[in-house]
Amino acid sequence: MKVGKLSLDIMAKYIFSRSGAYDPAVLVGPAAGEDAAVVRIRGRHLVAHVDPISGSVELLGWLAVNVASNDVAVRGVRPRWAMPTVLLPPSADEAVLDKITSQMDSAARELGVAIVGGHTEVTTAVTRPVVVMAVAGEGDRYITTGGARPGDIVLMTKSAALEAAAILATDFGDEMRRKGIPEDVLKAAAGFIKQISVVREALAISDLATSMHDPTEGGIAAGLAEMAHASGASIEADPSRIPVSREAEALCKAAGLDPLRTLSSGSLLATVPEEKVEEALDRLRKLGVSAVAIGRVIARASFLVKIGDIEITNPYIRDKFFELFQ
Amino acid sequence: MKVGKLSLDIMAKYIFSRSGAYDPAVLVGPAAGEDAAVVRIRGRHLVAHVDPISGSVELLGWLAVNVASNDVAVRGVRPRWAMPTVLLPPSADEAVLDKITSQMDSAARELGVAIVGGHTEVTTAVTRPVVVMAVAGEGDRYITTGGARPGDIVLMTKSAALEAAAILATDFGDEMRRKGIPEDVLKAAAGFIKQISVVREALAISDLATSMHDPTEGGIAAGLAEMAHASGASIEADPSRIPVSREAEALCKAAGLDPLRTLSSGSLLATVPEEKVEEALDRLRKLGVSAVAIGRVIARASFLVKIGDIEITNPYIRDKFFELFQ
Numbered sequence: 001m002k003v004g005k006l007s008l009d010i011m012a013k014y015i016f017s018r019s020g021a022y023d024p025a026v027l028v029g030p031a032a033g034e035d036a037a038v039v040r041i042r043g044r045h046l047v048a049h050v051d052p053i054s055g056s057v058e059l060l061g062w063l064a065v066n067v068a069s070n071d072v073a074v075r076g077v078r079p080r081w082a083m084p085t086v087l088l089p090p091s092a093d094e095a096v097l098d099k100i101t102s103q104m105d106s107a108a109r110e111l112g113v114a115i116v117g118g119h120t121e122v123t124t125a126v127t128r129p130v131v132v133m134a135v136a137g138e139g140d141r142y143i144t145t146g147g148a149r150p151g152d153i154v155l156m157t158k159s160a161a162l163e164a165a166a167i168l169a170t171d172f173g174d175e176m177r178r179k180g181i182p183e184d185v186l187k188a189a190a191g192f193i194k195q196i197s198v199v200r201e202a203l204a205i206s207d208l209a210t211s212m213h214d215p216t217e218g219g220i221a222a223g224l225a226e227m228a229h230a231s232g233a234s235i236e237a238d239p240s241r242i243p244v245s246r247e248a249e250a251l252c253k254a255a256g257l258d259p260l261r262t263l264s265s266g267s268l269l270a271t272v273p274e275e276k277v278e279e280a281l282d283r284l285r286k287l288g289v290s291a292v293a294i295g296r297v298i299a300r301a302s303f304l305v306k307i308g309d310i311e312i313t314n315p316y317i318r319d320k321f322f323e324l325f326q
Numbered sequence: 327m328k329v330g331k332l333s334l335d336i337m338a339k340y341i342f343s344r345s346g347a348y349d350p351a352v353l354v355g356p357a358a359g360e361d362a363a364v365v366r367i368r369g370r371h372l373v374a375h376v377d378p379i380s381g382s383v384e385l386l387g388w389l390a391v392n393v394a395s396n397d398v399a400v401r402g403v404r405p406r407w408a409m410p411t412v413l414l415p416p417s418a419d420e421a422v423l424d425k426i427t428s429q430m431d432s433a434a435r436e437l438g439v440a441i442v443g444g445h446t447e448v449t450t451a452v453t454r455p456v457v458v459m460a461v462a463g464e465g466d467r468y469i470t471t472g473g474a475r476p477g478d479i480v481l482m483t484k485s486a487a488l489e490a491a492a493i494l495a496t497d498f499g500d501e502m503r504r505k506g507i508p509e510d511v512l513k514a515a516a517g518f519i520k521q522i523s524v525v526r527e528a529l530a531i532s533d534l535a536t537s538m539h540d541p542t543e544g545g546i547a548a549g550l551a552e553m554a555h556a557s558g559a560s561i562e563a564d565p566s567r568i569p570v571s572r573e574a575e576a577l578c579k580a581a582g583l584d585p586l587r588t589l590s591s592g593s594l595l596a597t598v599p600e601e602k603v604e605e606a607l608d609r610l611r612k613l614g615v616s617a618v619a620i621g622r623v624i625a626r627a628s629f630l631v632k633i634g635d636i637e638i639t640n641p642y643i644r645d646k647f648f649e650l651f652q
Binding site: 048083126 | 363454
């Protein structure tokens with residue numbers, strides 16, 4: 001099978017229809033775009049998410065904690081408990097393990113997340129280090145990817161392809177240099193890793209938003225398509241309003257990637273009723289997080305997402321980032 | 327680094343000391359032998375565990391659900407919610423995915439576990455299919471691996487190396503045939519996979535036990551050593567009382583494995599105060615699960631575990647099973 005996520009029809013055939021026993025406590029189960037599960041425990045809502053990171057070695061620990069925590073936070077619930085599974089190839093030395101766990105520790109401390117368990121092993125089953133991160137939190141309410149309503153405004157924080165640019169500038173630094181990317185661009189983009197968390201901004205506006213999403217694989221385009229798909233609606237976005245940094249632009253171009261269609265953790269997508277947009281933007285400004293309105297939710301149209309002239313009809317968007325490893 | 331789990335000193339240096347933020351709701355966090363975390367949510371106890379399965383392709387989905395569920399059940403809490411991460415190499419076809427998810431579905435249904443989320447992707451980071459399974463449940467009380475007290479009797483259900491024998495008979499069937507293992511032995515051992523769950527038996531005696539454990543890597547020897555280590559005690563076991571089936575004996579011998587030191591999920595280890603042993607054995611008998619007393623917990627001695635003449639002083643026991651993949 002092709003590298004990357006599975007297509008929707010494959011997911012429907014082999015994944016969504018095979019979800020084990022029925023449990024009425026499960027409020028959000030497996031569904032496209034709904035990455036975090038929600039189960040009820042005595043009137044509280046446990047929100048849990050699991051995500052593998054295999055696309056970076058240099059930033060692996062940091063990304064694993066932040067990306068998985070983002071997916072809990074976009075439910076409007078604070079991520080609190082993490083369980084990493086670290087799989088190392090026999091070629092890995094202690095320095096690799098040291099880097100991964102020290103990054104996980106500092107990322108978790110910064111977010112207020114406790115690492116409560118996990119598993120680490122050296123195995124010939126992996127060719128490069130992989131971290132599968134499970135993160136959970138609990139709260140009295142939650143929102144879903146599928147809550148967007150026609151008329152809502154789509155907000156986006158920071159800029160596109162932050163995650164891809166940070167990885168390109170570190171794991172692929174030498175290759176990028178050879179392709180003529182200047183040192184100052186590499187240095188600035190490597191620093192994007194500090195912007196990968198959307199936890200603070202997601203929690204700041206969760207009571208105003210109808211849906212939130214952390215766009216990872218497939219980028220802003222896939223993130224919008226997943227929100228539209230899960231909400232039974234469509235989204236029209238204005239490409240001229242989607243922020244892309246000059247660093248992400250340059251690095252993506254050098255790597256043959258579209259900055260709107262590649263790893264974009266760190267940029268929160270949220271749909272907010274029109275009358276609450278000013279309040280949401282104001283709160284984000286006070287946090288020091290840049291944010292703009294990039295589009296609007298409309299009733300389900302012939303497309304899921306329209307970005308300028310480009311119509312997207314399938315939430316499955318191939319992210320060419322992973323082809324860099326082939 | 328060497329294939330397998332990490333040694334205790336490496337774990338202490340890079341894992342246990344790097345557990346992110348402090349959270350008073352965490353009742354059981356990362357520690358050797360304590361595989362399932364316990365956190366408090368409004369007076370209830372959430373028990374969560376994560377485990378990768380990379381040592382089998384044929385039985386992958388079935389093992390992933392059962393082994394991870396076992397680790398929740400040995401806390402005395404019913405496993406209820408599962409989140410699998412399925413990582414497939416590009417060489418995998420739909421039939422492999424089909425086998426994995428249909429096994430996960432049927433194992434989960436049998437246990438009453440709902441699959442609430444997860445992630446599936448095709449990645450060059452793995453050389454063979456890997457499933458990392460997170461399972462959680464909740465209850466009003468829990469027990470730990472570290473609760474064994476001197477004087478307690480050590481009970482063991484079923485027989486040693488059930489898991490290793492089942493995998494050898496399926497994934498390594500042709501090799502075992504070449505080594506002269508007869509068909510009837512292969513067939514019987516392949517059927518051991520149906521005995522891999524300890525959920526029913528663990529829940530049946532959890533109110534009598536001071537500690538329970540599901541021995542996986544390193545087998546019965548490692549399981550006993552982990553219980554002793556976590557409990558600050560030692561265990562004396564009588565090797566003549568540890569059941570080993572003739573199938574496990576033959577297959578382990580052919581594969582160069584010690585049946586007491588290799589994959590043994592399916593066999594519950596439990597420590598029970600002497601006055602409750604008859605009641606525990608009686609309940610297990612009524613479930614149709616064979617069980618015997620194999621030893622006794624004593625005050626911490628110069629060894630962690632003594633099996634006959636053999637003294638084990640380190641809970642880290644190398645499981646040669648994983649060398650079969652090299």
